Amino acid sequence: REREKTHTRYFLHTLQRAVVCFSALGERLIKPPPLWEAHHRSKKGRRHMARWRVVAVVLFVLVSALSKTIVASSEEEEKEDATKKLFVLSNFQGGSTCARDQGVAFPKDETEVRRAVLESRTTGMVRVVRATSGNAHSWNEKFWCARTSDEEKEEECVNVFMNDVRVVRGRVRVIRGGEKVYAVCDAGVKVRDVLEYIAERGYALKSIPWFIDQTVGGALATCTHGSSLVFGSLSSQVVGLRTMLYNGTVETVTEKTHGENVMNAFRCHANQLGITLAAIFEVIEESEAQRINRKVHPTDYMLKEIEMASAAVRRCVELYKGDDKMDWWDSCAMKDYAIRSLDDVSYYYFVPTEEAQRVKIRREIPSSSLSSRRGSDNASDDFLNEDSFLVTSASSSPPRMLEEYYFKASSVGSSASQQRVQNPNTIRNRLMQNDDLVSMWTNLWQDALEPSLTSTVASNTSHAYLAMTENQLDRNDNYPFDQSELAIPLTHAGECLRGFIESMTEKRRKYWRSPVLIRFLNAESALLSPAHNQPSMYVNMENYKRSEEGKESFRDAIRYLTSNEKCDGRLHFGKFGWDDESYSLYDKYGDAYCKFLCVKDAYDPLRRFETREMSRIFGKDKDKCRQSACAKY
Numbered sequence: 001r002e003r004e005k006t007h008t009r010y011f012l013h014t015l016q017r018a019v020v021c022f023s024a025l026g027e028r029l030i031k032p033p034p035l036w037e038a039h040h041r042s043k044k045g046r047r048h049m050a051r052w053r054v055v056a057v058v059l060f061v062l063v064s065a066l067s068k069t070i071v072a073s074s075e076e077e078e079k080e081d082a083t084k085k086l087f088v089l090s091n092f093q094g095g096s097t098c099a100r101d102q103g104v105a106f107p108k109d110e111t112e113v114r115r116a117v118l119e120s121r122t123t124g125m126v127r128v129v130r131a132t133s134g135n136a137h138s139w140n141e142k143f144w145c146a147r148t149s150d151e152e153k154e155e156e157c158v159n160v161f162m163n164d165v166r167v168v169r170g171r172v173r174v175i176r177g178g179e180k181v182y183a184v185c186d187a188g189v190k191v192r193d194v195l196e197y198i199a200e201r202g203y204a205l206k207s208i209p210w211f212i213d214q215t216v217g218g219a220l221a222t223c224t225h226g227s228s229l230v231f232g233s234l235s236s237q238v239v240g241l242r243t244m245l246y247n248g249t250v251e252t253v254t255e256k257t258h259g260e261n262v263m264n265a266f267r268c269h270a271n272q273l274g275i276t277l278a279a280i281f282e283v284i285e286e287s288e289a290q291r292i293n294r295k296v297h298p299t300d301y302m303l304k305e306i307e308m309a310s311a312a313v314r315r316c317v318e319l320y321k322g323d324d325k326m327d328w329w330d331s332c333a334m335k336d337y338a339i340r341s342l343d344d345v346s347y348y349y350f351v352p353t354e355e356a357q358r359v360k361i362r363r364e365i366p367s368s369s370l371s372s373r374r375g376s377d378n379a380s381d382d383f384l385n386e387d388s389f390l391v392t393s394a395s396s397s398p399p400r401m402l403e404e405y406y407f408k409a410s411s412v413g414s415s416a417s418q419q420r421v422q423n424p425n426t427i428r429n430r431l432m433q434n435d436d437l438v439s440m441w442t443n444l445w446q447d448a449l450e451p452s453l454t455s456t457v458a459s460n461t462s463h464a465y466l467a468m469t470e471n472q473l474d475r476n477d478n479y480p481f482d483q484s485e486l487a488i489p490l491t492h493a494g495e496c497l498r499g500f501i502e503s504m505t506e507k508r509r510k511y512w513r514s515p516v517l518i519r520f521l522n523a524e525s526a527l528l529s530p531a532h533n534q535p536s537m538y539v540n541m542e543n544y545k546r547s548e549e550g551k552e553s554f555r556d557a558i559r560y561l562t563s564n565e566k567c568d569g570r571l572h573f574g575k576f577g578w579d580d581e582s583y584s585l586y587d588k589y590g591d592a593y594c595k596f597l598c599v600k601d602a603y604d605p606l607r608r609f610e611t612r613e614m615s616r617i618f619g620k621d622k623d624k625c626r627q628s629a630c631a632k633y
Contacts, residue, residue, distance in 0.1 A: 089145060089159060098145035106405045107161075108405070109165060111399040127152070129146065130609070131160050131271050132218075139483050139576040142613035142617070147611070148611045149613070152611075154408075159409065162217055167186050167187075167278045168184050168185055169390065172185040172194050174283070181283050181284075182283065183203065185281075186216070187215060189216055190213055190214065191213070191219055195462040196462075203283040204285070205226070205234065205237060206237050206282070206283070208226060208461070209226045210517070217279070220238065221269060223268030224538070224572050227344065227346065227538070229339070229340075229520055230334075233521060233524065235268050235524065236524050238279055239255075244274050246604045261527070261599065266599075267524075268524075268529045273609065275609075288457065290363070290457050291455055291457075293357055293358070293455045302349065302518075303494070307493075307494030309338045309342050309490065310492070313535060315332075316329075344361040345358065345519070347519075348515040348516075349516040351504060351509050352512055353439060355442075359466060363464070432513065438513070441513045449515075452466055480544070483540065483541070484541050485541070487538050487570045489536055490535040499566050500561070503560065511553050514544070520535070532570075536570075543576075555577075558576075562583060584621055594630075597618070597630075598630035
């Protein structure tokens, strides 16, 4: 939003200067200097002069009118931003809009968050609270909008924006606890800011996500950001989460203080257990890293490599049958070169041109870091309950009354820039829909990704990892699209991917614009992680086709990847695909789903953090859970 406003102001400033220049030129043509007019006193010269004067008058009137319109429009936008009395809730590009009016709050500290959670402006009771941000990178409004049905009242549903909530002094800090080093940060700070801060102090996260302009709280909520067969996602690196619960109390949840199952529920909470205020990660020393990019054939190389890894995993699973603790992963799987070679590997599969790029990250990892791959209770975490790194009430400004930072979000209307992005009749969007230009779009995407994918050696680990640049983020803002991501068990990955590639008819290949991103993740303990208890291949897809035929083809791809026969994929909680009524959380997660519901009963008994749509999706299989699942959560 801020980048957009800066670009708009720069454009308006430049255009206004051009208007001034053209206006001056028009005045010179209407009232030319004496010498220039004397030179054209002939009959022919006077005719030419008359024509130029007419053109100049028209030009002068047009640019003057344009100038006034631009200035008025600019002033109106500034006025609208200043008042902040009416919002339209959508994701970062104006899509996945919340369909119903509801409240929005912009707190700045824990006290103001508490008021937003507990107080309603009219009824005195808030029934649905959703934590969100101005960088919402979601295509699943069913989960991220507070009000999802007409049965819920507008004044009882509030979306709490966390971007400006300050809990940690300085927003990010690096602290030492025993022999380990930790990064503590506000949930509303961007992952990019955390990476830059800790890199300046010689540290790095154990796994780094591709999209780093999302808030830390948002990234942790879905348990999908970061790719490593050694370390897992960001959620696996968390050792503590400072969380506000349904009754306004604040707890720092750790495995040591709350138990393994509770911590594993909070690691991937889908914003259903409370509001994350701050997160604590275990970090490692910065080291030199190498990024290696190879162009390969999708079937001759990419598919064969994944099929070999998939077969190796199946052999280990068979050999260690009944091992619920995943000991087979280290003692068998990661000793096999076919599997180990996929660590920190991402594939970019360009469907229309049948090309692929294999990007591998190599870095030196301290042996001490390998001994504790997941943030665990073995760490000396007594410091986690200390307030030495927190903002105190004495150091912050007095909290505001609720009405000072609480506004209404409308289900109607959008900004001018969002309307342009979503308008199917713009030249840009019409070109995007043209299937004859599919090769051009593929080449443009390859060019856009080149800065992030090209081979390099970097002394800073985060600079070698595949991280979306701000330029690439800006380009993503320009076209409406849906994004879906699914986690396929690595045991199924080879067969699943072969069927996926073979399903690409010539007609279907033309529907793709951006590449399919394929990456690999270790099994995770988080109860609702798409990689829970199974090493997984993640498949990320985007659909830019707005026709019903194009959308249906995209849904077909999702249905294939979630089908139990070949793929058995699990959906990303923040992305597109949740309109399939047959998708069952119990079928996908089994007892882990039941354990999560038990933790939810204990930590949000009033269901204050559950939307009506969430209640429907999470509750439909509850009767399948055994009562024993809650006996020891």
